[in-house]
Amino acid sequence: MKERSGIKNRAMKAAAGFLRLTNGFPFRQLYGGAGQILAFHRVVPEFSGERIWSNSYLEVTTGYLETVIQYYRSHGFDFLSMDDLINGGFERKKKFVVFTFDDGFRDNLTQALPVLEKHGVPMTIYITTDFPDKKTILWWNVVEDVILANAHLSFEWFGERMEFPCSSPAEKNETFGMIHSLIQEGNELTLKERAMKFCSTFNTDPFASIRELAMDWDEVREMSRNKLVTIGAHSISHPVLSQLSAENSFDEMNRSKLRIEQETGKRVDHFAYPFGGMTEATGREYELAEKCGFRTAVTLVSASVKKDHSNKLFELPRIAVGMSMKKETFELMRFGVIQMMRKRATPV
Numbered sequence: 001m002k003e004r005s006g007i008k009n010r011a012m013k014a015a016a017g018f019l020r021l022t023n024g025f026p027f028r029q030l031y032g033g034a035g036q037i038l039a040f041h042r043v044v045p046e047f048s049g050e051r052i053w054s055n056s057y058l059e060v061t062t063g064y065l066e067t068v069i070q071y072y073r074s075h076g077f078d079f080l081s082m083d084d085l086i087n088g089g090f091e092r093k094k095k096f097v098v099f100t101f102d103d104g105f106r107d108n109l110t111q112a113l114p115v116l117e118k119h120g121v122p123m124t125i126y127i128t129t130d131f132p133d134k135k136t137i138l139w140w141n142v143v144e145d146v147i148l149a150n151a152h153l154s155f156e157w158f159g160e161r162m163e164f165p166c167s168s169p170a171e172k173n174e175t176f177g178m179i180h181s182l183i184q185e186g187n188e189l190t191l192k193e194r195a196m197k198f199c200s201t202f203n204t205d206p207f208a209s210i211r212e213l214a215m216d217w218d219e220v221r222e223m224s225r226n227k228l229v230t231i232g233a234h235s236i237s238h239p240v241l242s243q244l245s246a247e248n249s250f251d252e253m254n255r256s257k258l259r260i261e262q263e264t265g266k267r268v269d270h271f272a273y274p275f276g277g278m279t280e281a282t283g284r285e286y287e288l289a290e291k292c293g294f295r296t297a298v299t300l301v302s303a304s305v306k307k308d309h310s311n312k313l314f315e316l317p318r319i320a321v322g323m324s325m326k327k328e329t330f331e332l333m334r335f336g337v338i339q340m341m342r343k344r345a346t347p348v
């Protein structure tokens with residue numbers, strides 16, 4: 001595994017070096033686009049202790065965030081808000097980058113904002129309203145805590161005895177994947193009920209994480225008053241919109257818009273589809289987002305924004321950023337190579 005990732009890193013370095021020499025030809029011209037919208041989730045001071053890899057992918061450190069800002073600055077990108085983008089952003093000569101943050105984590109206020117303020121970089125935060133309402137179960141955090149605290153797991157799951165080894169980091173990561181599937185893909189009950197069942201099995205308060213990690217409405221209002229911050233909507237309960245009836249899909253989008261407007265006293269013009277892949281937000285959702293009165297909506301289809309996206313404002317592509325992305329990855333992204341290879345970056 002190590003050997004393979006070593007080869008991959010060397011190949012990426014070589015490809016990035018070659019593209020620097022040719023200034024990205026021919027990829028930049030074909031896929032480089034007019035700019036990029038980046039998607040983040042949590043921003044933490046530093047990683048501490050042992051972690052489950054797939055959870056840590058949803059976090060970057062403040063130092064890493066700063067490095068990303070410096071990377072785009074050193075290559076002459078303009079830093080735009082989503083409003084700037086629709087107010088002339090597509091006609092700019094210089095390439096642009098937009099920083100966006102999903103869900104509504106408190107560290108967007110305490111960790112990300114100070115870094116972005118230091119560099120004068122605008123941010124858009126897409127709020128899932130169940131976050132400030134403290135109704136979401138961050139069950140993947142509960143699963144991580146349970147796995148890290150135990151060397152072996154044994155529990156009853158819908159009449160079946162489950163046994164998972166988790167004494168080494170490799171076993172813990174593997175077990176996490178299996179329990180994640182049990183909860184995410186199970187057929188019994190709803191997702192939320194399965195998550196509740198897992199929490200009660202391990203005697204954990206299902207809402208402790210969301211109380212600690214999500215902004216409350218006072219904090220959302222504080223953010224909305226900051227000139228660098230745009231608050232967008234990200235649904236009420238973070239469902240897969242395409243799996244809902246058209247009526248319910250519209251309702252999830254529309255009610256989240258109205259709720260945030262009511263709480264902040266400001267118009268909400270921008271939306272991010274939960275999960276955001278091509279199967280989770282389809283043409284129907286693009287139409288519904290427009291019908292709600294949003295002015296833009298972003299996916300998590302990993303690609304650069306092109307000039308002709310000015311006519312496709314409800315399907316703007318967005319690139320999820322994780323700590324595993326090295327300088328070479330950004331180099332290949334800037335030239336459009338990564339987007340060409342990979343249509344979707346992350347499952348959230």
Ligand SMILES: [Zn+2]
Binds near residue numbers: 103
């Ligand atoms: Zn989300």
